[in-house]
């Protein structure tokens with residue numbers, strides 16, 4: 520038996536204004552998008568903003584449905600829209616935020632497993648890591664790539 524140790528890097532910032540300017544703009548775009556979420560069941564409004572290689576910013580928010588599995592998370596709404604609209608343009612960064620009836624979550628907000636898997640596919644598709652910025656009232660976390668959020672991910676080579 521061999522034991523392997525994984526190193527995961529998380530960069531933490533106390534407030535929005537401590538982030539690099541480009542990250543601040545993306546978080547603000549995600550917060551704005553969260554205000555347009557359709558979340559009448561959970562009342563948990565999530566917003567995601569993507570920065571593409573062509574400097575376009577794509578936003579998404581959670582879209583719930585009375586038949587709950589039919590809805591979709593903000594991250595995948597944004598990713599799939601970006602992939603559908605700009606199929607040849609890489610995704611450089613993604614900011615995610617969430618608010619409940621008390622406002623911005625203490626957080627940082629964490630993407631669900633399915634969204635992490637969709638992010639992995641996007642990284643593989645465009646052959647570059649996505650910078651991920653997770654918003655919260657307590658602190659904001661930044662990850663240099665999805666491998667820090669989803670180690671041992673299922674990838675195309677897993678099909679071999």
Ligand SMILES: [Zn+2]
Nearest residue numbers: 592630631634
């Ligand atoms: Zn999700």
